[in-house]
Amino acid sequence: MTRWWWIMGGLGLIAVVATGTVVFSTMARRSTVDATKEMLSMDASSSFTGVPSATSSNQIPAGRLRMVHDPIVKPGELALRVPVLMYHYVRDLTPGMSTSSRWLSVSPEHFRAQMQEVVDGGYHAITPDELDAALNGKATLPAKPVMITFDDGYRDQYENAFPMLKTLGLRATFFIITGYINHNSPVYVTPEMVKEMDASSVATIGAHTKHHPELAKLKRADQKDEIVGSKAYLESLLHHPVTSFAYPYGSYDDAVLKIVTDAGFHTAFTTLLGSVQTSSTRLELRRIRVLDDEHVGPILQKFGSNE
Ligand SMILES: [Zn+2]
Numbered sequence: 001m002t003r004w005w006w007i008m009g010g011l012g013l014i015a016v017v018a019t020g021t022v023v024f025s026t027m028a029r030r031s032t033v034d035a036t037k038e039m040l041s042m043d044a045s046s047s048f049t050g051v052p053s054a055t056s057s058n059q060i061p062a063g064r065l066r067m068v069h070d071p072i073v074k075p076g077e078l079a080l081r082v083p084v085l086m087y088h089y090v091r092d093l094t095p096g097m098s099t100s101s102r103w104l105s106v107s108p109e110h111f112r113a114q115m116q117e118v119v120d121g122g123y124h125a126i127t128p129d130e131l132d133a134a135l136n137g138k139a140t141l142p143a144k145p146v147m148i149t150f151d152d153g154y155r156d157q158y159e160n161a162f163p164m165l166k167t168l169g170l171r172a173t174f175f176i177i178t179g180y181i182n183h184n185s186p187v188y189v190t191p192e193m194v195k196e197m198d199a200s201s202v203a204t205i206g207a208h209t210k211h212h213p214e215l216a217k218l219k220r221a222d223q224k225d226e227i228v229g230s231k232a233y234l235e236s237l238l239h240h241p242v243t244s245f246a247y248p249y250g251s252y253d254d255a256v257l258k259i260v261t262d263a264g265f266h267t268a269f270t271t272l273l274g275s276v277q278t279s280s281t282r283l284e285l286r287r288i289r290v291l292d293d294e295h296v297g298p299i300l301q302k303f304g305s306n307e
Helices: 002-039 099-103 108-120 128-135 155-168 191-199 220-238 254-263 296-303
Strands: 079-081 084-087 145-152 172-176 203-207 244-246 267-273 276-278 285-289
Touching (some): 079 128, 084 267, 108 145, 108 155, 108 296, 128 145, 128 203, 128 267, 145 155, 155 172, 155 191, 172 191, 191 203, 191 220, 203 220, 220 254, 276 285
Parallel strands (some): 084 145, 084 285, 145 172, 172 203, 244 267, 267 285
Antiparallel strands (some): 079 276
């Protein structure tokens, strides 16, 4: 009898431990998903009105302060620490602006100061293809590499940021929403402006879909149309391959990744926070959102290679 109770007790203990393990691992998985979701950030206006709209409840601009989200580097895999700065509007901030608008805006004056910090810090602005070549072991990067990126193709990027980048000789990548640039909207660049930037020595043009949807929420055919369509439009406009992509709102899933891969993009950028870039995550590259009142120097020191 006593022995029987020992056996029953032992089995019960095993059951509790096993259940606890399952619950714990489930919770761990869920918290990972939530953390990832938390990093999906609102991005831009999806209309021609120029009024930015938040698309999710995540309007907290302090994500960088809470955690650094870097990929797990597989054994033997090449990983490079390359900070990729993410900008949207380069325009003056006004008192009436919403929190989300302020979060997406850096004033021209502060942008100039931030770019001067890049230069003064001895950083070298690289292109997406240079990063890709380095991740594939086909090239080495200059010391203190950095990338400067702009999402959405706003007119103020062309008017305010592009001239400064040319003056400073800093290369940057502009991700264009191709369905928005042919409507004579004062908010977005025109095809002629895209061509002018592309012909310069500092700008790389990348694709950012046709209409800026949350890709993970679309049907497969629509995902493909948005991704492949934006690439095809830019390539017919610029007469050369367009190899870099950025996910609107940082939204993507496995199906989107496959379409981006099959479309022939070499690199694709998320809104996930971090600066460790690897060859297996070259289509899920991390970035760092820069706010108006921030200094870029400390950001690059924290996220850079410390060379
Ligand atoms: Zn965007």
